[in-house]
Amino acid sequence: MIEKGRISALQMAVLLYPTVVATAILVLPATTGEFAKQDMWLSTIWASLFGYFSVFIAYRLHSYFPQQTMLQYSETIAGTVPGKLIGFGLLFFLIHTNGMNLRDYGEFVTGNFLQQTPLIVTVASMAFVCAITVRGGLEVVARSSQIFVPVFIVLFLFIVVLLIPSLNPQNVSPIMGKGVAPSIKGAFIPAQWFNELFLISFLLPYLHHKEKGLKWAMLSTALIMITLIITNVFALLLFGNITSSFTYPVMDAARYISVADFLQHVEAVVMAIWVTGMFIKISVFFYAIVVGMAQWLQLSDYRPIVFPMGFLVIIVSMWSAPSLQKLSHFSSTTWPFYVLFFLTIIPILLLLTAMARKKISLQSSNVERRKS
Amino acid sequence: MWRKWRKKEKKNKQSTLKQSNQEQEPLYNNITDNENQLRSIYENCSDVIVHPFTIGGKHQAILLYIDGLSNTEEIDDSVLSPLMKATDSDQEQQVDTLIKNTVAVADTNEATTFSDCVQAVSAGKPVVLADNSSTGFSLGLSKWEKRSVESPDAEKVIRGPREGFVETLTVNTSMLRRKIRSPKLKMQSMEIGHYTKTSVSIAYVEGLVDKTLIEEVTNRLNRIDVDGVLESGVIEEFIEDDPSSPFPQTLATERPDTVTANLLEGRVSILVDGTPFSLVVPTTLYSLLQSNEDYYRRYIMATATRWLRYLFLVMSLLFPALYVAVLTYHQEMIPTSLLISMAASREQVPFPALVEVLIMEITFEALREAGVRLPKQVGSAVSIVGALVIGEAAVSAGIVSAPMVIVVAITGIASFTIPRYSVAFTIRMLRFPMIFLSGTLGLLGIMLGIIIIIVHLATLRSFGVPYLSPMAPMHFSEIKDVLVRSPWWKLNKRPRLTGKYDKYRQSSGQKPGPIRGKE
Numbered sequence: 001m002i003e004k005g006r007i008s009a010l011q012m013a014v015l016l017y018p019t020v021v022a023t024a025i026l027v028l029p030a031t032t033g034e035f036a037k038q039d040m041w042l043s044t045i046w047a048s049l050f051g052y053f054s055v056f057i058a059y060r061l062h063s064y065f066p067q068q069t070m071l072q073y074s075e076t077i078a079g080t081v082p083g084k085l086i087g088f089g090l091l092f093f094l095i096h097t098n099g100m101n102l103r104d105y106g107e108f109v110t111g112n113f114l115q116q117t118p119l120i121v122t123v124a125s126m127a128f129v130c131a132i133t134v135r136g137g138l139e140v141v142a143r144s145s146q147i148f149v150p151v152f153i154v155l156f157l158f159i160v161v162l163l164i165p166s167l168n169p170q171n172v173s174p175i176m177g178k179g180v181a182p183s184i185k186g187a188f189i190p191a192q193w194f195n196e197l198f199l200i201s202f203l204l205p206y207l208h209h210k211e212k213g214l215k216w217a218m219l220s221t222a223l224i225m226i227t228l229i230i231t232n233v234f235a236l237l238l239f240g241n242i243t244s245s246f247t248y249p250v251m252d253a254a255r256y257i258s259v260a261d262f263l264q265h266v267e268a269v270v271m272a273i274w275v276t277g278m279f280i281k282i283s284v285f286f287y288a289i290v291v292g293m294a295q296w297l298q299l300s301d302y303r304p305i306v307f308p309m310g311f312l313v314i315i316v317s318m319w320s321a322p323s324l325q326k327l328s329h330f331s332s333t334t335w336p337f338y339v340l341f342f343l344t345i346i347p348i349l350l351l352l353t354a355m356a357r358k359k360i361s362l363q364s365s366n367v368e369r370r371k372s
Numbered sequence: 373m374w375r376k377w378r379k380k381e382k383k384n385k386q387s388t389l390k391q392s393n394q395e396q397e398p399l400y401n402n403i404t405d406n407e408n409q410l411r412s413i414y415e416n417c418s419d420v421i422v423h424p425f426t427i428g429g430k431h432q433a434i435l436l437y438i439d440g441l442s443n444t445e446e447i448d449d450s451v452l453s454p455l456m457k458a459t460d461s462d463q464e465q466q467v468d469t470l471i472k473n474t475v476a477v478a479d480t481n482e483a484t485t486f487s488d489c490v491q492a493v494s495a496g497k498p499v500v501l502a503d504n505s506s507t508g509f510s511l512g513l514s515k516w517e518k519r520s521v522e523s524p525d526a527e528k529v530i531r532g533p534r535e536g537f538v539e540t541l542t543v544n545t546s547m548l549r550r551k552i553r554s555p556k557l558k559m560q561s562m563e564i565g566h567y568t569k570t571s572v573s574i575a576y577v578e579g580l581v582d583k584t585l586i587e588e589v590t591n592r593l594n595r596i597d598v599d600g601v602l603e604s605g606v607i608e609e610f611i612e613d614d615p616s617s618p619f620p621q622t623l624a625t626e627r628p629d630t631v632t633a634n635l636l637e638g639r640v641s642i643l644v645d646g647t648p649f650s651l652v653v654p655t656t657l658y659s660l661l662q663s664n665e666d667y668y669r670r671y672i673m674a675t676a677t678r679w680l681r682y683l684f685l686v687m688s689l690l691f692p693a694l695y696v697a698v699l700t701y702h703q704e705m706i707p708t709s710l711l712i713s714m715a716a717s718r719e720q721v722p723f724p725a726l727v728e729v730l731i732m733e734i735t736f737e738a739l740r741e742a743g744v745r746l747p748k749q750v751g752s753a754v755s756i757v758g759a760l761v762i763g764e765a766a767v768s769a770g771i772v773s774a775p776m777v778i779v780v781a782i783t784g785i786a787s788f789t790i791p792r793y794s795v796a797f798t799i800r801m802l803r804f805p806m807i808f809l810s811g812t813l814g815l816l817g818i819m820l821g822i823i824i825i826i827v828h829l830a831t832l833r834s835f836g837v838p839y840l841s842p843m844a845p846m847h848f849s850e851i852k853d854v855l856v857r858s859p860w861w862k863l864n865k866r867p868r869l870t871g872k873y874d875k876y877r878q879s880s881g882q883k884p885g886p887i888r889g890k891e
Contacts, residue, residue, distance in 0.1 A: 008845060109816055113701065122816065129823050136831045143830035143844035144823070265704045268815050275819040 002294055002302055003205075005139035009212035012203045013220035014149045015142055019284045020051070020224045022277030023104060024193045025156070026248050026270075028228060029235035031332050033244035036186025038172055040243070041232040046187035048225035050344070051194030055217045057347045058197075062204040062213070064354050070201040070347070071295045077354050086346060087296045091289065093342040095309075098285040099316030100331060102127060105278045106317065107324045112251065113271060123317050126275075130283045131310040134290055135303055138206055141283050148276040155273045156227070159250075159266065160234060162257045167237040190228070192336040197221060198343040202288040247328070286313065398485050403432045403503035409486060410436060410501075420493070427474075428458040431467045432503035436489065441496030443515035450476040451500065451511060467502045471509055475500070479512025494569065518543065524626040524648070526793055529665040536626045541571055541645035547628040548575055548643075552635065556580075559643075562593060564607070568600035572607065573643040575631070580638040580866070580874050588835060589640050589653060604644040604651050611642075611653070613833050618802060620794040621834040623652040623660060630664045638871035654835035654870065658843070658854045661685065663791035666857050674857040681789050688786035689799050692729045693810035693818050695779045699725040701814030720770035726811035728772050732780045733807070735762055737800070740784070837869045859883075 007015075032040040065073040070090065075083030106123040114122065133141055176183065200217055207213050235249040238256065246252050251270050258264040290309050294302035321327035400406050407422065414420040423435040435452065454474045472480070479497075483489045484507055489499045496514025521543065524536030537544045545559055560574045574589055592611040601607060604624060612621045625631060626648040631641045634652045642651040661681060666674040698705055699714070706714065721728060739758045743751055763781075766772045783803070790796035802825065809817035832839035842850035847868055852858040861882040865875055 010846060113816060114814060117813070122813075125813070125820055129820055129827070132824065133827045136827060139838075140827060140830045143838065143840055144827045146844035146846050147826050147830070147840065148823075264707070265702075268702055268705055271815060272819055275816060276823070279823050 002291060002300070003138050005137045006206055006208050007138055007142040007203065008208050009216035011142035011146060012200070012207060012213065013216040013223075014145050015203060015280065015284055016197060016200060016217065016220040017149055017224055017227075018145065018152060018277040018280040019199060020193050020196055021152075021227050022274065022281040023101060024190065024224075024228055025231050025277070026108070026250055026274060027104075027328070028190055028193065029232050029249040030244050030246055031189045032186045032232060033236070033241070033249075034186070034332075035188075036183045037241055038174070038236060039176055039183035040186055040236060041172075041229050042176070042180075042183040043186035044190055044225060044228045044232055046184055047190035047194050048221060048228075050191035051197050051221040051224065052218065054195050054198045054344060054347075055200060055214070055221055057344075057351055058201040058204065059214045059217065061347060061351050061354065062201065062210075064358070066210065067205055069205055069291065069295060070198075070350075071292045073354075074346075074350055077350050077357070084296070086350075087292070090342055090346070091292050091296060093338065094285060094289045094292065095313060095316055096320065097335075097339075098282060098289060098313050099320050100327065100335070101278070101282050101285060102313060102317035103320055103327055104331075105274075105282070107327065108248065108274060109271070111324065112248075112267065120314075120318065124314055126279065126282065127310045127314045127317075130279060130286050131306050133279075133283045134286045135306045138203070138287060141280070141287055145280045145283075148280060152273055152276050153227075155269055159254055159257070159269060159273075160230060162259060162263070162266070163234055163238065163253055166256050167234070168240070169237060171237050171240040172233070189332055189336050192339040194221070194224070195339050195343045197224075198347060199284060199288050201347075202291060247324075286310070289313070396485060396487055399483070399489070399501070399506045399508060401504060401506045403434065403501060406501050406508075407434055410434075410489065413486065413490060425452065425456060427455045427467065427470065427502060429456075431470075434501050435498055436493055436501070437498035438493055438496065441494075441514055441516050442498050443513045446477075446513045446515075447498055447511075451498070451513070455500075467505050468507055471500060471502060475509070475511065477511045477513060481510045481512075483508040483510050491569070521547070527625065527627050527630075527663075527791070529663070529668075531668045532665050533627075533629050535628060537628060537643075537648040537650060539646055539648060541573060541643055544628070544643050544648075544650065545573055545575070548631060548635075548641075551628060551632045552577065557635070560586075560590070562590075564593065564596050565598055565600045568602070568646075570601040571645045572601070575635060575641045575643060577635050577638070580636065580871060581640060582638065582870065582873060585640055585654070585835060585870075589642070593642070601644060601646075603647045604642065604649045607642060607644060608651055613835065614831075617828065617832055618798045619657070619829065619832060619839070620660065620792075620798065621653075621655065621832065621839070623655040623792070624649045624794060625652065626650070627664060633664065633667070634659075636877070637866050638873065654833075654837040656834065656837060656841055657795075657829060657839050660792045660795045661790060667860075671857050671859040678855075678857055681791070684786035684789040685799060688783055688790070688796075689803050690806060690818060690822075691783045691786065692733055692779055692803060693806040693821075694815075695776075696725045696729050696807055697810035697814045697818055700811065714773070714775055717773040717775060721773045722770075723772075724811075726807065728776050729779070729807055730804075732762075732766075732772055732776055733783070733804070736780050736784055841869055842867070 028044075029040065032043045036043045061070070061073060065076065068076070071087045074086040074090075077083070078086060102123050105126055106119045109122045110117055110119050133144060197217070200213075204210070204213055231250060235243045235253060238253050239246070239249060243249050251267060254267050254270045255265070257266050286306075286309070290302045290306050293299075293305055293309060299305065321330055400409070407424070411422060414422075419439045421435075421437055421439055423437075425433055425435065427433050433455070435447070437447065454476060455471065458470060458474045481492070481497075483492055483499060489501075489508055489510070492499050492510030496516060497510040497512055499508050499510050501508040518540045519538045521535050521538055523534040527536070535547065537547065548559075549557060554577070556578045558576055558578050562572050562574075563569045564572050572593065574586065574593070576586060589611070593607070596607065596610045598606065598610075608620070608622050608624065609615065614621065622642075623630075623634070631650055631652060635641055639652050639654065642653065644650065662678070666678060699718075703711060718725075723731070739754060739762070742754050743758075746754055763777055767774050767777060787796050787800045790799065806818060806821045809821045811817075813820065829840050830838075830844060838845060841847070842854060849865060850867055853863065853867070861878075861884070864878055864880045865871070866877050871877075
């Protein structure tokens with residue numbers, strides 16, 4: 001097997017959490033609020049259903065092919081040429097999405113903190129750090145996320161607690177004033193973040209105790225859901241219906257914090273959250289890309305292609321959009337369908353084919369048994 | 373080209389081996405030949421004494437020892453005088469048996485080759501060779517000047533044993549044996565170094581330790597091929613997992629109680645002759661941040677101290693970098709009144725914050741280094757220079773600002789709260805790259821720096837044990853000895869990665885309490 005390290009189910013859960021939360025926490029209240037208005041916290045619950053579903057599909061596929069990642073079993077299920085085509089599509093999607101993640105990160109940092117620093121510097125420095133991590137292997141990615149995720153959660157709670165005095169509970173009503181429809185409509189974009197959980201397919205084969213995988217993945221999804229509900233509720237209670245007009249509502253929320261004229265302007269804390277979370281998110285995607293690429297090309301080791309792929313991701317991040325506006329337009333219009341196609345529809349088709357094949361082969365073997 | 377170079381190296385090695393072949397030969401049967409051979413081996417060694425005498429007036433013999441390494445009084449009393457006075461009642465008796473029966477020394481070993489003799493003599497054991505016999509006897513009468521057991525300077529405690537290891541290996545092993553009296557405490561010894569022939573002991577407790585770990589330690593030690601081992605630091609560099617890492621991957625300690633505690637957790641200790649510092653492997657970052665005193669005082673206070681230490685660990689790494697980042701990029705984070713006073717004190721300073729910090733931090737490091745090296749009498753002069761010139765004068769001269777001096781002082785104190793000097797040093801050095809990163813990318817740079825450090829720590833292993841365990845990979849049951857120091861009656865299990873062969877160190881349910889029901 002190409003990856004020699006093994007991770008525990010807990011480590012997998014800890015990897016998945018920032019993979020979804022890191023980007024969602026910052027921009028999700030805005031995109032959800034656009035459609036769901038005051039019901040945007042409900043949307044997260046609907047959206048999380050996609051997450052559970054995604055994990056479930058990945059787990060079922062994994063139980064058919066316990067030693068393989070999606071790149072490998074798509075070839076087994078669909079045949080060599082279609083499998084390679086699917087693999088190419090998936091890799092392209094992953095590289096593109098990771099480029100967008102990286103760009104998101106770069107735009108956030110240059111937009112809010114380092115206005116005079118060129119975008120390429122922030123993007124490349126992060127890509128470099130992630131490349132070092134991925135070169136260390138899955139174990140290193142998992143261990144570093146085990147250190148960072150608790151810090152992430154603590155800092156997140158820190159901001160949440162400090163925001164409590166400025167909340168306005170009136171903003172949440174009327175709950176479902178226009179029926180369920182707006183909240184479901186608003187759930188479509190966040191659902192795609194939850195679909196990213198399908199990346200679990202790249203982690204499941206390397207688990208120590210495979211039987212615990214599903215439980216911890218579900219727990220992680222639940223924790224993601226809770227975190228995003230808290231984010232949405234707080235954004236809503238703070239800003240009401242104008243949430244969607246901010247680019248980064250949580251960032252602006254943090255600007256509200258002022259305790260005793262001393263603890264103020266804690267945006268830096270938001271950035272710390274964002275950078276640690278983003279680091280893990282990009283690393284997990286990066287890891288999936290590199291391992292997937294090595295498996296697609298049938299290389300014996302993925303380490304040599306880490307840095308070249310890093311360059312590719314940097315370039316894609318610079319080319320993917322001319323500006324932040326174009327980028328967020330793309331990620332709220334085209335990208336959801338893009339994710340839906342690669343991380344939900346294709347896996348479902350693969351799963352159905354695999355199930356059908358298994359049935360046929362079972363039947364045929366039964367027939368043969370009866371004949372003999 | 374590389375191949376040629378390698379071949380050359382191999383040849384060199386062979387030639388050194390040939391030289392020592394002379395010593396490998398067995399002893400001759402003739403005393404004059406033996407004497408000549410030994411004299412030629414010890415040519416120009418004025419401290420080696422070859423003393424010819426006769427056993428019982430009949431057999432020619434020589435006594436060989438090094439002046440100052442052997443107990444001459446004992447040699448006179450229990451070797452020379454009995455042997456010279458010995459009367460050979462039974463004519464048939466061999467000279468070997470005669471010596472064996474007459475010499476009154478407990479530790480007597482046979483030596484059959486010249487190298488045996490040389491080894492014994494260099495270890496301070498006098499060797500007796502007799503005529504018509506190809507076996508010599510080495511007598512355990514070594515005695516040399518050694519430092520008495522003192523309280524270790526580098527690891528001071530308020531409560532806890534005050535004895536520290538010394539430079540003599542046998543004293544150190546005896547200290548361990550006095551703490552663990554069970555015969556399960558094993559010590560394997562070996563010699564490292566072509567010329568120094570330093571004796572090295574591997575100590576472990578059988579039944580607690582992983583056998584493959586001992587094998588690995590022995591293999592790594594056997595691989596060492598050097599001229600001399602002067603300190604355990606030399607061995608440390610040869611057996612590390614990642615030699616290019618700034619972090620120490622073995623725990624160097626001069627406290628027998630620390631070594632004992634680690635042995636009882638299933639770790640292996642490497643004791644080296646000639647240095648009070650012994651190595652403990654495998655080690656983790658957290659065990660390097662613990663002091664043995666944590667386990668001797670009240671657990672609540674020990675937990676608080678531990679947290680204080682973690683906080684100051686972060687401070688010593690980040691405080692100057694944060695100062696630079698906030699002052700250069702994120703001024704809005706400082707409360708306005710503080711910002712005004714800081715700006716006022718920085719008004720006269722001609723340098724940007726980055727340069728200012730670098731000047732002060734490098735000066736501080738130089739002061740610290742000077743303070744360690746200088747003799748005590750001059751040391752006080754250094755501290756006066758440090759306190760007055762750098763603290764006061766630099767501020768009033770407008771070279772640095774007053775807040776900067778505070779930052780440097782706090783960072784310096786913070787780095788001294790780390791109980792292990794080696795880690796403290798690593799952290800202190802890592803703060804310079806952090807300062808540069810914060811000067812170029814602000815808080816983002818600091819975050820990137822932290823990420824790189826954590827990733828590096830996550831990659832590290834010490835003899836197969838992840839360096840960050842039990843935090844990453846995480847084990848909830850062990851966190852109680854990292855985030856807090858849980859009370860002794862709760863520490864029922866040994867650490868999972870080194871103590872899996874005997875999981876429980878004590879029976880559970882030993883929490884004490886008052887006797888109930890007696891009013």
